[in-house]
Amino acid sequence: MIKTYKSLYLFLVTVVVLSGCKKFDESINTDPNNPTKASGTQLIANALLSLPNISSSPYGVHYPQYLSNTSFTDNSRYVTTNFNFYGWYTGPLMNLENVITNSALNASEGPIANQIAVAKILKAYFTWTLTDRWGDLPYSEALKGSANFNPKYDSQQIIYNSLFLLLDEANAAIVSGNIKNDIVYGGDVNKWKKLGNTIHLLMALRLSKVDEAKAKVEFNKALANGIMTANTDNLAYPHLSEQNNENYWYNSFTRLGRNWFAVSKPIVDFMKPKNDPRLPVFANKNTAGEYVGLDYGLPSSTTVIINNFSLLGDAIRQQNSPVYLVTYSQALFAKAEAAKRGWTTDAGDVTAKLNYDLAIEQSVRQWNKNDVTGLAAYMTNIDVQYNPLLALQQIGNQRWVHLFMNGYEGWAEWRRTGYPALSPPPSNNGIQIPRREGYPTQERSNNTANYNAAVASFPYTKVDDLNARVWWDKP
Template identity: 70%
Template structure:
């Protein structure tokens, strides 16, 4: 009897295990640290963490002469020629490519929207990069172990690919129940992502105004039709945090490291101060005597007294949680003002004037939080829209608006020639840089493709700071 009982118990156990094998097999054999579906939104968040570096830089702020150095003036004298782009490929671009190439988890939000956001960010990062270096690895890049020595694609190819990515993102976005998780900048709001993608598309198109105006016009209007930013609340403004790992770059420099190394440049203050620009008290602090004074740009030898005599970068912009403005509504309005003046959109000077004035007002609100002073500022004869000088006026106001976003301000200076700036005396052959040199490692890591890239510069030149990019047509 005892043997029969044991046998029946064993039989019952086998039956129970068999009936539940499907229930337990997946949990036993699945490694929780290696999911079969990628969290696309976490990869997107990782890429977003790199966004502030596109603006906050001790190099980019000097090319358009927003800031001058109170000490260690090498950066404002263009001493560094070669800059490394590897971290973009191994960091945010690798994360975004994984979103585009792997099976995603729909629990993180519509897969179509995860892919669309990844495409917008990929286009944005590559736009920033190609406007710094020119030709870059694109079609053969991001292949991992399969391809360590990718060819360089022309800047025109990268722009064309960027427009295509942004077209696909705009068409692929699902508006209904479209929120995605883990989004640092827009909290998953896909409508804002759609506006951002189209605004980036429009700004990229305007960059072609000298080299390919027909394509620029076409792409500009396509983006405008698809829907761009309509308010400052749509701005791509990276939200720095009260956390040492994610705090504002300028807070780290000034407060955490005690480096009062950056002052407003003399060219910037000399333009803003006579116009009583309401943005100036935000951009810079008064000096020890209570005045706004810009520091001579590109001094060969710093003066220890400069810190007290000039206006350091404004304290409101170097708080731990100060946002980093990257793509903005005012920027889009300046673009539309210029497009109207160029004849790319209708309305001529009437439309150009309206967009220009709204852009200035929107910029003042963005930087100061108020419209106070905007009407009086716009009423000044130098600021009032003048059809004969409109392109210059738009460019100068765009330059002011893009303050601290040095790489973007530098790109617009190269494209338009405004504002009129003078290079740091005796630096780089008395030339303001027009690009940044490739990583020196490429000369040995990717020799033949590097050499082909340098040989392909559309207007000739060497791998240095003075060679013009494709859209920077002489």
């Protein structure tokens, strides 16, 4: 595994450039900045550095009400409407596109087919997270560089269909042989294959309200191709105990000394009465030795006595705490829901319960580092025990708990299912929980015609704000 991700990336790039100058007589007519063999795995590694930004956001954690602000409460009151997506295109997506379209990749870094397949899986994952935030986005005409500075916006439906095909291509292309410079799976392409199919599975579930027939086909295809089978398959970004590669929340709490984030009252009040064994990981006790969640979306004028409430748990904000992005438990909750909906060949409550129970167990194992103390007692709780009449609600609620701190994913699942039953902040001028994020304000002038066309084609309202809905978020 790469020891110092950013430093090693710069070192590797330097080596590639300088290698073109080693023998002047042989390279006088060679451009050292355009080597004949490109390093696809270095480009992939650089894209991987952006993974924690998908989850570690001071905005995403508030939409599903995982955290409450102790001060500066604008984020939890939805003051910001427009968010910039440019960095995702010029950063990780451009790096990955350069791998996918490059005809001179270096086979010494692993089978070229695998380098391209991994790049396609990551492109699908990054794009999926973006379209679920904004809806319609530049896709088919994006990443063309100077060839097209004004790409059209594709509908979210078209983007989803394109990503399903991209993941199909990746799954079919993977061959034996690991790749280099892989900081999440150590080059194990079998784990990448499982990840791609798990992403495919979760994307399929997202269509449950808008196109159930398509959802069912894509879901079962992903199952057949092979998804995650253990927590060791999780996509978890491995932060390091060093400043250049440290966890976002460590930087916020410890390095900057900002106790700005308490665990929210909604999630503490859901977990505490059930003696959820994950609560001590998610939250610290207050100075009185109790778990107390902070009211969500407090007015900015409120003075919070921080010691009275539970701040984000120490285990989640260590310098090297991992960030969980796509997990085995997510896949199990998806299988439980699909079985309950009758999508799979083994559909029914028996299969749904089996996957639901296992999903909770694996969630506890993930968060508690395989310590299952308290799990057996937790599973006897009447509100936790699988109930065929309340199954979809139970699955949705438990999925919400499991996705703690993976804010944008928890928010997407809340929008799709309505679980748990969250309320917007009181005394907030009637502003509702956002259904999407607004486009960058620059797009109104940088890409005017395509921006206007995208807003005009919104499926439910025609306003670029937080209340418009993405395609799959059917009222």
